[in-house]
Amino acid sequence: MVLADLGRRIRTAIGKLGQATIINEDELNAMLKEVCGALIEADVNVKLVHQLRTNVKSALNFDEMTGGVNKRRVIHRTVFQELMKLVDPGVEPFQPVKGQPNVLMFVGLQGAGKTTTCTKLAYYYQKKGFKTCLICADTFRAGAFDQLKQNATKARIPFYGSYTEVDPVVIAAQGVEKFKEENFEVIIVDTSGRHKQEASLFEEMLQVSNAVHPNNVIFVIDASIGQACESQARAFHETVDVGSVIITKLDSHAKGGGALSAVAATHSPIIFIGTGEHVDDFEPFRVKPFVQKLLGMGDISGLVEK
Amino acid sequence: WFSAFKSLVSNKQLTAADIAPVMEKMKDTLTSKNVAAEPAEKICESVAAKLDGKVIGSFSRVATIVKEAMRESLVQLLTPKRRVDILRDIKQAKSEKRPYVVVFCGVNGVGKSTNLAKITFWLNENNNRVLIAAGDTFRAGAVEQLRTHTRHLNNLHPNSVQLYEQGYGKDPAGLAASAIQIAIERQIDVVLVDTAGRMQDNEPLMRALSKLIRVNEPDLVLFVGEALVGNEAVDQLVKFNQALADHSDRDATPRLIDGIVLTKFDTIDDKVGAAVSMTYITGQPIVFVGTGQTYSDLKSLNVNAVVNSLLK
Numbered sequence: 001m002v003l004a005d006l007g008r009r010i011r012t013a014i015g016k017l018g019q020a021t022i023i024n025e026d027e028l029n030a031m032l033k034e035v036c037g038a039l040i041e042a043d044v045n046v047k048l049v050h051q052l053r054t055n056v057k058s059a060l061n062f063d064e065m066t067g068g069v070n071k072r073r074v075i076h077r078t079v080f081q082e083l084m085k086l087v088d089p090g091v092e093p094f095q096p097v098k099g100q101p102n103v104l105m106f107v108g109l110q111g112a113g114k115t116t117t118c119t120k121l122a123y124y125y126q127k128k129g130f131k132t133c134l135i136c137a138d139t140f141r142a143g144a145f146d147q148l149k150q151n152a153t154k155a156r157i158p159f160y161g162s163y164t165e166v167d168p169v170v171i172a173a174q175g176v177e178k179f180k181e182e183n184f185e186v187i188i189v190d191t192s193g194r195h196k197q198e199a200s201l202f203e204e205m206l207q208v209s210n211a212v213h214p215n216n217v218i219f220v221i222d223a224s225i226g227q228a229c230e231s232q233a234r235a236f237h238e239t240v241d242v243g244s245v246i247i248t249k250l251d252s253h254a255k256g257g258g259a260l261s262a263v264a265a266t267h268s269p270i271i272f273i274g275t276g277e278h279v280d281d282f283e284p285f286r287v288k289p290f291v292q293k294l295l296g297m298g299d300i301s302g303l304v305e306k
Numbered sequence: 307w308f309s310a311f312k313s314l315v316s317n318k319q320l321t322a323a324d325i326a327p328v329m330e331k332m333k334d335t336l337t338s339k340n341v342a343a344e345p346a347e348k349i350c351e352s353v354a355a356k357l358d359g360k361v362i363g364s365f366s367r368v369a370t371i372v373k374e375a376m377r378e379s380l381v382q383l384l385t386p387k388r389r390v391d392i393l394r395d396i397k398q399a400k401s402e403k404r405p406y407v408v409v410f411c412g413v414n415g416v417g418k419s420t421n422l423a424k425i426t427f428w429l430n431e432n433n434n435r436v437l438i439a440a441g442d443t444f445r446a447g448a449v450e451q452l453r454t455h456t457r458h459l460n461n462l463h464p465n466s467v468q469l470y471e472q473g474y475g476k477d478p479a480g481l482a483a484s485a486i487q488i489a490i491e492r493q494i495d496v497v498l499v500d501t502a503g504r505m506q507d508n509e510p511l512m513r514a515l516s517k518l519i520r521v522n523e524p525d526l527v528l529f530v531g532e533a534l535v536g537n538e539a540v541d542q543l544v545k546f547n548q549a550l551a552d553h554s555d556r557d558a559t560p561r562l563i564d565g566i567v568l569t570k571f572d573t574i575d576d577k578v579g580a581a582v583s584m585t586y587i588t589g590q591p592i593v594f595v596g597t598g599q600t601y602s603d604l605k606s607l608n609v610n611a612v613v614n615s616l617l618k
């Protein structure tokens with residue numbers, strides 16, 4: 001994954017610090033400048049980067065620290081902890097439970113990859129032995145139902161939708177009811193793309209949510225997004241209770257830092273990443289191994305536990 | 307009395323040291339408005355170089371001077387050096403008894419097909435008949451999406467739009483060639499070619515796009531990019547242009563991107579920096595701005611409004 005590029009730069013910056021015999025405030029500042037520059041170039045939200053800088057600085061009290069080795073360790077650990085905060089909201093990812101209906105509702109900006117990812121997730125759970133299905137509650141986008149239908153048919157997943165019903169709330173409610181009666185375990189509801197500036201679209205999202213009572217709302221976000229992500233993600237979270245994040249299009253050159261602000265804004269973990277247009281271009285995401293890899297660290301347990 | 311006053315307003319010269327801290331703040335502002343790191347850095351450098359050594363009144367604030375110089379540079383950057391006048395060029399093509407051909411390209415999900423439909427509507431409003439070529443033969447629902455748009459558009463302007471499609475899996479370059487042929491036969495004014503979204507690093511797909519453009523020699527190649535995109539805007543445009551250049555005929559001058567469609571401008575509030583990143587990289591004009599999901603949500607770029615948002 002291309003996010004590793006960010007890791008390399010951060011690693012080099014921390015490494016430089018490691019070589020210096022005496023660490024003074026100037027060196028720390030230089031290192032932070034390098035780290036923050038790398039984060040900004042990866043589209044991490046400017047506010048989060050400033051916060052990271054402030055937090056690292058305030059966590060380190062120079063006069064109180066004694067030897068150089070200790071100082072280095074503390075700096076290393078603090079930077080690591082701050083980076084962890086960017087990707088880890090400290091919430092256990094949602095897990096569907098077998099033998100009961102688990103309704104998952106997809107939301108997100110236009111073109112983020114919701115419809116494509118719905119099928120990927122359905123396919124993933126189907127392979128895990130869940131009885132899985134898809135519902136197309138997007139009556140707005142031209143060809144939306146055909147898109148879901150073609151994807152679902154190819155992946156052999158039962159689906160529900162309508163060419164004539166114009167109200168997504170009605171379709172979502174009918175679909176969920178039907179599939180619950182048929183004892184489906186993972187019921188995935190796809191919705192239209194929308195943005196916070198259009199209040200009626202957010203109202204519609206709320207109504208769909210109220211109609212289907214999702215067990216988990218999944219916010220889908222494109223890896224190439226820049227500084228606009230944070231306020232959008234926050235607005236989605238304030239309207240429906242977002243519980244998970246999926247980052248798509250990580251097969252691009254994008255480092256995905258913009259999308260990370262969705263984690264902070266929704267207090268939700270990244271559960272999967274999308275790495276291509278095909279149904280199996282999809283990977284579960286686990287925070288700790290990810291950051292470990294990012295920073296090129298072997299065993300990080302010594303760094304996290306004080 | 308008069309001379310005393312005069313000495314008071316005596317001038318001073320700006321030094322790099324005066325400018326640097328203000329410029330650093332300026333760069334932060336641009337970054338927070340979603341200008342990519344490289345353009346932000348380069349634009350600040352060039353403005354700083356321009357101001358270095360400049361003589362200013364001693365009452366002038368450095369911050370104000372930097373801001374004004376920045377405003378000037380940004381306006382200049384965003385103001386097209388070359389005007390793309392599609393309606394005029396369509397007339398020209400008509401007089402040559404051939405259709406005017408536009409290819410839409412870009413990464414996945416940015417709004418190529420939707421804005422193609424909006425542009426069709428605009429062309430219809432201007433009394434041009436359009437043939438849409440369903441050149442995305444890959445993504446599920448892509449053909450049906452355009453079929454739906456064609457139906458809606460014909461409801462608004464009867465018999466003004468036709469769709470040429472071959473379903474899924476076909477070679478888009480050949481499909482576009484057939485569409486152009488049909489447009490000639492049916493005397494349709496404009497052919498708009500939709501293409502599948504593709505990542506700029508996807509070599510086979512980039513090669514296929516280059517082929518489509520090389521074979522069909524469109525009048526206009528539009529890159530569709532979304533205003534939401536961050537630093538990736540730079541890489542997308544550099545690599546789309548690079549791919550077009552690499553795979554062009556050896557002796558012909560390469561066909562590069564002629565203009566930009568900046569979409570989803572309604573979703574970004576004042577974070578308008580992608581407009582700067584995209585123009586900075588290509589030097590090409592933003593021909594259309596997409597401001598919503600209906601056919602009339604197509605505008606031209608308001609340079610002063612964008613610059614005001616950037617410097618706020």
Ligand SMILES: Nc1nc2c(ncn2[C@@H]2O[C@H](COP(=O)(O)OP(=O)(O)OP(=O)(O)O)[C@@H](O)[C@H]2O)c(=O)[nH]1
Nearest residue numbers: 110111112113114115116193249274275276414415
């Ligand atoms: N390369 C790549 N493309 C992807 C990925 N996920 C989705 N896409 C593509 O992104 C485009 C948009 O995907 P959709 O699933 O239609 O997005 P959406 O969020 O449902 O869009 P709306 O319903 O219009 O809001 C399509 O071309 C997909 O094939 C991914 O992980 N990698």
Ligand SMILES: Nc1nc2c(ncn2[C@@H]2O[C@H](COP(=O)(O)OP(=O)(O)OP(=O)(O)O)[C@@H](O)[C@H]2O)c(=O)[nH]1
Nearest residue numbers: 110111414415416417418419420503570596597598
């Ligand atoms: N808010 C807003 N949404 C837009 C705009 N332009 C397009 N969209 C939406 O973005 C989503 C994707 O649009 P498409 O036209 O399918 O994008 P595409 O680039 O053709 O996608 P692929 O062919 O899958 O690569 C749809 O939901 C559109 O309605 C715009 O200017 N503003």
Ligand SMILES: [Mg+2]
Nearest residue numbers: 114115138144
């Ligand atoms: Mg969709």
Ligand SMILES: [Mg+2]
Nearest residue numbers: 418419442448
């Ligand atoms: Mg399309």
